[in-house]
Amino acid sequence: MHTHAIRRILLSAFWVFLLISCSSPIPTAILPAATSIPPTETESPTETPLPTEPPTETPLPPPALERPQYGIDLQLNYTTKVAAVNQTITYPNWTGETLTSLVLSVQPNLWNGGFSLKSLAVDELPIANYQLENLSQRLEIPLPRPLPPGGTVTLTMTYSLILPQMQAYSNPNEIRPQIYGYSERQLNLVDWYPFVVPYQPGEGWILHNPWFYGEHLVYDTADFDVTVTFTDGSNPQIASSGAEVASGSAGSRRFKLEAGRTFAMSVSTLYKVAQRQVGDVTVFAYYFAFYDAPGEAMLQTTVEALQVFTQKFGLYRHKTMTAVQGDFNDGMEYSAFYFISRDYFNLYDNTPKNYLVIIAAHETAHQWWFDAVADDQALEPWLDETLATYSERIYYENVHPDLVDWWWGYRYFEFQKAGFVDTPIYEGGGQRPYWDKTYFTGARFMEDLRQRVGDEIFFAFLKDYYNQFAGKRATAADFFRVFRENSAADISDLMAQYFQNTY
Numbered sequence: 131m132h133t134h135a136i137r138r139i140l141l142s143a144f145w146v147f148l149l150i151s152c153s154s155p156i157p158t159a160i161l162p163a164a165t166s167i168p169p170t171e172t173e174s175p176t177e178t179p180l181p182t183e184p185p186t187e188t189p190l191p192p193p194a195l196e197r198p199q200y201g202i203d204l205q206l207n208y209t210t211k212v213a214a215v216n217q218t219i220t221y222p223n224w225t226g227e228t229l230t231s232l233v234l235s236v237q238p239n240l241w242n243g244g245f246s247l248k249s250l251a252v253d254e255l256p257i258a259n260y261q262l263e264n265l266s267q268r269l270e271i272p273l274p275r276p277l278p279p280g281g282t283v284t285l286t287m288t289y290s291l292i293l294p295q296m297q298a299y300s301n302p303n304e305i306r307p308q309i310y311g312y313s314e315r316q317l318n319l320v321d322w323y324p325f326v327v328p329y330q331p332g333e334g335w336i337l338h339n340p341w342f343y344g345e346h347l348v349y350d351t352a353d354f355d356v357t358v359t360f361t362d363g364s365n366p367q368i369a370s371s372g373a374e375v376a377s378g379s380a381g382s383r384r385f386k387l388e389a390g391r392t393f394a395m396s397v398s399t400l401y402k403v404a405q406r407q408v409g410d411v412t413v414f415a416y417y418f419a420f421y422d423a424p425g426e427a428m429l430q431t432t433v434e435a436l437q438v439f440t441q442k443f444g445l446y447r448h449k450t451m452t453a454v455q456g457d458f459n460d461g462m463e464y465s466a467f468y469f470i471s472r473d474y475f476n477l478y479d480n481t482p483k484n485y486l487v488i489i490a491a492h493e494t495a496h497q498w499w500f501d502a503v504a505d506d507q508a509l510e511p512w513l514d515e516t517l518a519t520y521s522e523r524i525y526y527e528n529v530h531p532d533l534v535d536w537w538w539g540y541r542y543f544e545f546q547k548a549g550f551v552d553t554p555i556y557e558g559g560g561q562r563p564y565w566d567k568t569y570f571t572g573a574r575f576m577e578d579l580r581q582r583v584g585d586e587i588f589f590a591f592l593k594d595y596y597n598q599f600a601g602k603r604a605t606a607a608d609f610f611r612v613f614r615e616n617s618a619a620d621i622s623d624l625m626a627q628y629f630q631n632t633y
């Protein structure tokens with residue numbers, strides 16, 4: 131996420147209701163390591179016994195899935211903003227522990243009446259004793275049988291969504307923007323389906339409380355297969371996290387995303403679409419009429435940033451990348467997808483010296499630092515925001531090298547050195563101070579780190595960090611461990627200056 135405007139946060143009754151201060155410790159371990167299929171018992175015998183009976187049939191377990199599979203059938207009434215959804219989650223247990231329940235995030239339930247669960251089954255057994263409080267994001271589903279390590283369970287559910295209107299306000303600086311829902315010209319489905327949250331062995335399920343600013347969700351990777359049908363006869367454009375594939379049924383459209391964190395869509399009858407090919411990746415830009423110049427700049431910057439970051443960090447993992455003009459005042463990243471604020475479209479001046487280009491580079495960088503290398507966005511938000519912000523500098527030095535000094539002056543001010551980089555969202559001290567710590571002071575730290583070790587080691591470190599953690603979740607401890615694997619430089623002074631914890 132990024133925005134630059136200073137905002138006062140209003141304590142609406144709704145948010146007050148939601149918010150509880152977070153006391154979860156920062157996890158020190160990383161994701162479950164098990165990614166291989168457990169071996170089946172096939173020891174070769176030392177002697178060949180004479181067969182006396184035909185072998186008894188032992189049914190082989192189904193092949194283990196590498197990651198959860200989401201099959202989602204969305205029936206959307208574009209006119210009334212109501213949806214009916216059939217969803218299947220096939221969840222392999224790679225936690226290393228036996229699970230007796232699953233915990234899912236249900237963000238649409240944070241809106242009053244926004245989510246109604248119609249049916250729920252686990253391995254085809256109907257489940258009635260699930261827990262989902264009113265206006266709670268947490269759905270806990272007891273499993274009829276314990277799920278052992280390496281086992282797989284299938285959830286099927288049907289539910290309806292009533293999409294909220296995106297918050298309308300006279301002063302866009304006053305309150306956190308809402309992305310989920312609809313405006314007069316756009317319908318956004320972000321964090322719109324129930325998903326199983328990560329499980330930290332020894333600690334439990336990771337589902338942090340929402341906060342006034344910053345992101346609170348943490349994701350495993352999953353595969354998505356999403357079919358969209360419009361039930362009201364409308365035929366809007368669909369900007370999506372997934373690559374479109376042939377649909378099995380007339381009147382439906384189907385999208386697939388492999389090893390993504392979260393599947394986002396934005397729907398509108400008003401979009402213009404531009405696209406460009408970068409190697410085997412198709413880049414799409416969706417924007418409203420009369421915004422051709424900024425729409426083209428968003429597309430062009432995304433293409434350039436994809437090329438620069440592929441070269442500097444490592445391979446982009448998806449087949450498509452989609453950039454969308456958001457009808458709200460912020461930018462936000464999802465898997466293979468991001469939004470840029472309408473405000474930056476309005477302020478675009480046909481040069482690279484503006485927020486439209488800066489934020490396009492920033493949100494594209496989140497495909498490396500958020501989607502590929504994930505982190506705990508609530509407790510260690512700097513891991514993706516510091517790197518996405520510093521990636522803006524890397525974009526400019528490669529594409530517009532004469533503008534690096536301008537970028538520092540425009541983006542960073544000394545007075546922003548307001549605290550420690552490793553600040554959880556809950557301790558940010560307000561939106562602007564939160565940005566100053568985790569985005570900008572973080573970028574200054576990265577610059578100092580780079581100057582300490584030189585470009586060669588610095589970029590070897592970033593590539594190594596990316597390659598070690600693409601598809602996984604990293605912690606600050608991981609970040610510094612990989613750094614020390616690449617450099618013996620003494621950075622204790624930088625650590626003391628920028629970080630409150632030791633790693």
Ligand SMILES: [Zn+2]
Nearest residue numbers: 131132515518
């Ligand atoms: Zn960001």
